[in-house]
Amino acid sequence: MIRRSQLYVPGNNERMVRKAAAELKPDSVILDLEDSVPPEEKGRAREILARLVQELDWGGKELCVRVNPLDTPYFYADMELVARLDAVKCVVVPKAEGPLDFIHRGTGRSVEPLIETARGLLAVEDVVRSEGVEAVSYGVADFALSVGGDHRAYVGNQTIRTLVVAAAAAYGADPIDRVFFDLKDLEGFRRECLEARALGFVGKQVIHPSQIPIANEVFSPSADEVAWAERVVSAYEEALRQGRGAIRLDDALIDNVHYRLARRILERAREAQRR
Numbered sequence: 001m002i003r004r005s006q007l008y009v010p011g012n013n014e015r016m017v018r019k020a021a022a023e024l025k026p027d028s029v030i031l032d033l034e035d036s037v038p039p040e041e042k043g044r045a046r047e048i049l050a051r052l053v054q055e056l057d058w059g060g061k062e063l064c065v066r067v068n069p070l071d072t073p074y075f076y077a078d079m080e081l082v083a084r085l086d087a088v089k090c091v092v093v094p095k096a097e098g099p100l101d102f103i104h105r106g107t108g109r110s111v112e113p114l115i116e117t118a119r120g121l122l123a124v125e126d127v128v129r130s131e132g133v134e135a136v137s138y139g140v141a142d143f144a145l146s147v148g149g150d151h152r153a154y155v156g157n158q159t160i161r162t163l164v165v166a167a168a169a170a171y172g173a174d175p176i177d178r179v180f181f182d183l184k185d186l187e188g189f190r191r192e193c194l195e196a197r198a199l200g201f202v203g204k205q206v207i208h209p210s211q212i213p214i215a216n217e218v219f220s221p222s223a224d225e226v227a228w229a230e231r232v233v234s235a236y237e238e239a240l241r242q243g244r245g246a247i248r249l250d251d252a253l254i255d256n257v258h259y260r261l262a263r264r265i266l267e268r269a270r271e272a273q274r275r
Contacts (some may be wrong), residue, residue: 001062002271003027003135003174004204004219005212010036010065011045014052018117021056024211027203027275028062033078034069034094042074046081053085064112066092083107090134095142096120096127104132112176115164116142128167135174137205141181156192158199165200179238181262183208193218202268220272221265229269231260236262 009016011033020029031053037045053063058197065088067078082088089110096113097120098169103111113120113127115138120127128136138160144151154160161177168175177196180189189211193204197219204215221229232249234257239247246255 001027001134001174001275002175002268003062004272005215006030006064006137006205006208007209007212008032008036008175008205010239011049011065012037012041014048017048017052018056021052021058021061022237024209024212025216025275026061026206027216028057028064028090030064030066030092030205031088032066034066034072041163042077046077050081050084050098052083052086058087060092063088064090065091066094066114069095079107082109094139098123099126100128100133101131104130110134112136114139115160117146118143119146121160121163122168124163124167125170128173129171133171135176136164137176138178140178156195161196161199161201163201166245169200174203175201176203176205179205179207180211181207183210186214190214190218216272216275221269225265226269229265232258233261233266 005026007024008021008030009020009032009126011017011031017031031049033042033045037262047113049065065078066081068074082091083106091107091109092112092114093103094114095116097117100111100113108145109130111130111133112135113133115121115124115127115136121143140154140157141151143160148161165175177192180192182188193215196204203219206212206215208216232254235247236247236254246253
């Protein structure tokens with residue numbers, strides 16, 4: 001599964017749900033029952049998703065549902081809906097603050113927690129190592145609210161990003177970078193994608209169709225990266241056959257860590273081509 005782009009779609013907007021299925025090309029679609037749906041629309045959103053999720057052709061996209069937080073009166077109704085919809089493969093859990101094993105065990109779906117509170121950040125390791133967690137992301141606006149700060153101070157915060165990406169790497173989950181709110185600033189969005197990729201993130205959560213192709217491009221290996229990886233794999237495997245564990249390639253030392261990195265690049269390139 002490749003998660004270069006994860007598009008949020010309001011669960012109460014039938015037009016947008018249909019468009020996400022038929023026209024748009026994110027790797028994941030997150031049908032939202034939380035922030036984008038006001039309280040009086042929660043029930044209607046569940047009715048729309050109950051009808052459309054199984055009806056529409058999602059074209060190989062990973063289909064997720066962001067449920068409401070565990071401490072709200074909407075959570076269990078959301079979970080009951082997810083359990084009925086076979087097409088839904090992942091539950092996105094906002095404001096995660098502790099172990100989430102029960103969600104995977106109760107639904108059989110994978111889990112993607114969002115680190116959005118002070119408690120969640122301090123417990124990020126417990127959250128990410130929960131059973132069924134395959135990806136993790138975070139939210140700066142909710143986090144700033146939880147600590148009484150200004151969200152602008154947490155945009156690009158390297159401490160949060162490092163903790164999230166390290167926890168993901170430690171437990172084999174995909175780290176997905178945060179939502180970028182300025183829909184007009186596509187160059188700024190691209191710069192943030194490049195920063196996130198350099199830190200180890202494998203994708204970006206998006207909130208507008210214009211952001212999808214940029215995320216898909218940035219988080220896919222470039223032609224130059226693929227060419228380098230192919231040369232490294234070929235040269236290193238030949239060296240192994242000769243009993244050598246390190247080689248010189250283009251005046252650079254290549255050893256096992258570079259070989260493993262090259263193989264990862266080629267695997268991601270194959271996944272991107274399949275999408």
